[in-house]
Amino acid sequence: MSRVFSAPSKALLAGGYLVLDPAYSSFVTALSARMYAVTSVEEANEASVIRVESPQFESGSWEYSFRIDDSQIPLVITEKNSKRNPFAEATVHTLVNYVKPTQNYRIKVTIFSDSEYHTQDGTRLESSTNGSKKFHWHTKPIDQVPKTGLGSSAGLVTVLTTALLSIYVPNFKCNDERSLLQIHNVAQIAHCIAQKKVGSGFDVAAATYGSIVYRRFEPAIITQLVSESHLLSLEDYHRELRKVVLDTDWHFVTEKCSLPKGIRILMGDVAGGSETPKMVSQVLAWRSQKPEYSHEVWTSLNTANMALVDSLQNLKLLSESDPHAYSELISALQTYNVAQIKNLASFSVDYAARFELIINIVHSIENIRHWMRVMTRESGASIEPSEQTILLNNCNTVKGVLGGVVPGAGGYDAICLIVAASSISSIIESTKGSGESSNLDLSSINKHQFDRVSWLDLTEQQDGVLEENLEDFKGLL
Incomplete structure (x- = not known):
């Protein structure tokens, strides 16, 4: 029986670099761009074959075969045409050695990815028969299409792991605790093998569990x-x-954490590019050279990160305990920018108290950015480079914006804003490039800074791995 699963993309909102250390926690938001895997399976005779197809990309097909033979050390996975896809290959290798199949199958897993994972130049849009799913078809191989930094490799490994587990594990359900643990741990191992290094794992964790506080x-x-x-x-x-996978305590933390109602993330692709491994090595070298001072910086940054998480959680509690007051508060946000929110304390005690939770979010973001700039200066890594500082400062002048950061390891890939959901359309309109016209008051905004920003149509996802409706993919397979 065919089944289809999905895993979300991610943004590391708070915890860049600290996520490498098990002593610190990070806030990872899962995003609505998803990777999908559609399965089909039939029995085979002489050998097992797992075919991974990605029809959105030229030459997007990889066929792996192996024989169930106890003399192999371990099961050897061979790609039919010697084509390299390290993430698919590592996932198939890890999964089949984990389950150790006793029967040969011919398996096909068809992978689809939402538009936000890659740039869309020169593509055509294909739709499912019922119109529920639409994907862009590219004219180049997958390794030649620029990515937007949303965690496509982690999404692929996670959803492919889920799809194969659903075939080899009887009565598999992707949303129970044991299944999620298997998906997460197998995918982490496969992802590390593919990368040839052990990363922090936050991207695989978010793809599996959704929006979380992660350690x-x-x-x-x-x-x-x-x-x-x-x-x-x-x-x-x-x-x-x-x-x-099953009997070792990994001591990782994945506590559910999501944005309050009416608060959204707005991701902007700045069409840059950053060498994350180089930046990480620069930061780790700085930590080695100045252990005491770097520890102080990381402790302060961690305090700011957790203050942001606590502020968002407290705002969420208000939305549940006093929905009317909360609704009024969120509605008011669209009339203020960051500087105006901070100055509310000078108006009246009652009015300032009403905005205290919002002010805490603003201050937390400012503190995170401060310590990220300290790390930029001290390590030499372009975590929040000057161009991004100017861009984020300009974003803070726009009404409805509570603040923003350069997510993850920083650099020139993207910016991430926390905004009032009701203000998103006006934020996008008011930050159109300098060649665009607008009826809004833009006197305080340097619009040239927004020429390189493409706002992505993304929302937060509380859930990680999901089983989808197969009907939504008919006409695409």
Whole structure:
């Protein structure tokens, strides 16, 4: 029986660089751009075949085969045409050695990705028969299409892991605790193998669990497994994988955390480009050279990150305890920018108290940016480069914006704003490039700064992995 699953994209709103250290927590928001995997399966005779197809891209097909043979150390995965897709290959390799199939199947997994993952130049739009799903078809191979930094590799690994588990695990459901643990742990291992390093894992965690406060696992869990795999027989490697995935406490944290009603994220692609590995190495070198001072900076940054999380949670509690007062508060946001919100304290005690939770969010974002700029100056890494500082400061002059950051590791890839949902259309209109016309009062905005910004149509997702309706994909397969 065919099934279809999806996993969301992500933005690391608070916790850049600290997410590398298990001592600190981060706030990861899952986003509405999703990666999808549609499965089909039939029995096979001599060998197992797993075909991964991505019809949106030229030459988007990879066929992996293996034989169920106890002499293999471990099961060897071979791509039919020697085509490289490290993330698909690592996922298939990890998954089949984890489940150790006892029967041969011919499996096809068709991957689709929402438009926001890649630039859309020179594409055509294809729609499902019922019009529920629309995807852009590209004229180039997947490795030649620029990405927007939403975590496409983590999304692919997570949703492909889910799809294959649904075939090999009887009565599989993707939303129970045990299944989510399997998906997360297998996908983390596969993603690290594909990257040839053990990353922080926040992107896979968000793809699995949705919007969360995340604290990473101990890297040694995966490092030891991968380093010793070539020394093990098939049975021993399978046993170690099962032990690591199901019987080892990874000590990671994935606490549900989402934005309050009426508050949205607005992501802007600035069509830049950053060398994240280089930036990470610069920051880690600075930490090594100045351990005491860097610890003070990271402690202060962590305090600011957690203050933002607490402020958002407190605002969410207000929305539940006093919906009327909360509605009035959110409605008022569209009439103020950051400077005006901060000055509300000078109006009256009652009025300022009403906005205290909003003011806390504004201050938290400002503190996060301050410490990110300190790290930029001290490490030499372009975490919040001057061009992004000017851009974010200009965003703060727009009504309905509570503040913004350069998400994740920073750099020139994107900006991320926290805004009043009701203000999004006016924010986009008022920040059109300098060549655009507008009836809004733009006297305080340097519009040239927005020439390079493309606002992405994304919303926050509370859920991670989901099972989708197969009917929505007919006509695309």
